[in-house]
Amino acid sequence: MRAHQIRRLFGRIGFALSVFALVSPALLVFLWMLSLSLKNELDNTAYPPVFWPSKLSLQNFVDVFEKNDFVTLDWTDFDLFGRTWFAYPALGGYLYNSVVVSFGATGLALLFGVPAGFGIAKSKAHNMAALIMIARVTPGLSYLVPLFLMFQWLGMVGSLTPLLITHLVITVPIVVWVMIGFFEGLPNELEEAALVDGATIWQAFRHIALPLARPGIVVATILAFIFSWNNFIFGVVLAGRETRTLPVAVYNVLTFEEVSWGPLAAAALLVTLPVLLLTLLMQKEIVAGLTAGGVKGG
């Protein structure tokens, strides 16, 4: 009896330790990011590293928002498209770019993708589904070469429009893929009853299927937004100086030689903060979408 209890105790301790081992790498990196962003430059470049700083301050965050030269100092990066250069108030302008691109690409994807998901689920258009699947797994970079040339010919490079259009490569397949799964899971009876009563297919979609699919739309919206927000390589290639999205803007700080860690960590934290908050608040929806959708975009 005693031996049995001891073994169970050891089993529990072992389990607790393995959970801790699983979670700690994630914890370590995010806590270190937070720590770097709250310490001053002296503490950040000290060796051995400072784990318990004597003083914490929000100065790095203030710098990110206030110092005009923080993100726009990289003047050696010449302007490829010959447009007039103008300085944004630090990260604020890039925040605007990211918001326009991610919200725009997500909104358009919902507009096009939700009806498409419905249509594919109902008409069992497997070829279309397979096409969307392939689009989701192809490297994002492969779309950039032709799209980049196309935007150049159309004279659109240098504005936010080409970036927004390119982000549709990420968001449309996510929305369609998630919505196919949701519409397939919905019961058909209500719709069929409406159709028998003389409703058009559009009315059945608008008033019956769409309200029922609201949870699916939430999942699709969150995932499309996050993967668009996180996207980096489209911005690297397509964005001019003033059309960079946040990830590109923060990356450009790193390529700059004398970089200070505190403000960089603060900027990195701010860029990923919306996504982390969404993950915290909408964990259930995100998990449902990822296990159904399976593949990340881009």
Place this chain on the structure above:
Amino acid sequence: MTVASSATGLRGRNYARQYWPFLVPAGVVVFAVIVFPWIFTLYMSTMEWHVGGNITFNGLANYKRLVSDERFLWSVVRTLYFTAMAVFFPVILGIAAAVCFHKEFPLRGLARTIFIMPMMATPVAIALVWTMMFHPQLGVLNYLLTSVGLPASQWQYAPGTVIPTLVMVETWQWTPLVMLIVLGGLASLPIDPYEAARIDGASPWDSFRHITLPLVWPHIMVALVIRTIDALKSLDIIFVISNGGPGTASETMNYLLYLEAFSFYDIGYASAIVVVFFVIILLISMLLFTSRRQAY
């Protein structure tokens, strides 16, 4: 899925056709930003095409160049080396994590949220933090290594350690996705076989090996294929942390593709790389499609 299939069967083609208008808007977008680029890439890959230079047809010359281009062939080898490790570790750790998270324990929700954070966080942001942690002189990782008596590493700054370093970050980032997929499989398992095994005196390892593993195998396959595709096209982490270097030590296919297209502006050659890349990914996705069918 089953309901819709019976409907199609009963009412035939006209039933399906009614829903086609719903596909038109998305179809136009998908054609413009996805299908058209594919076709155009195929066309460009048969051209001698430099940005700002003449465009001339050169048939399969770009593909012939690929076969004899040592830089490209090495990038393929590196991609395979990277992919093998960046699939193996996340899949093994992901299965272990899924088994852990399948059990009830206090604060499980919070632990799971923290665990999936690396996958959701902006890749550039976390790559920047890792870069600071990898700093050979001032980085926290070398401090931790030396304080437990291990030798300090050069991380992404030495040709021998750069790919394992990138694999480490990739594993950190994508183990959660494997965990989620396998966890989904575990959640759908029946209880009866476990009861029977327990009565027969099987150890936890026995029931994992002989009941759990075979039953969640389809899910593991899905995770394996998804991980392979994602690892093959991994770019952000490499771009930020090592920039393909030192030298060309971490130049994978995807990174070389970026260089050819947007640093060397060799559009024709880059397009040929895209086509080869596309074929590889396509073959693997077909595997994914069939393994999905088996899983659900």
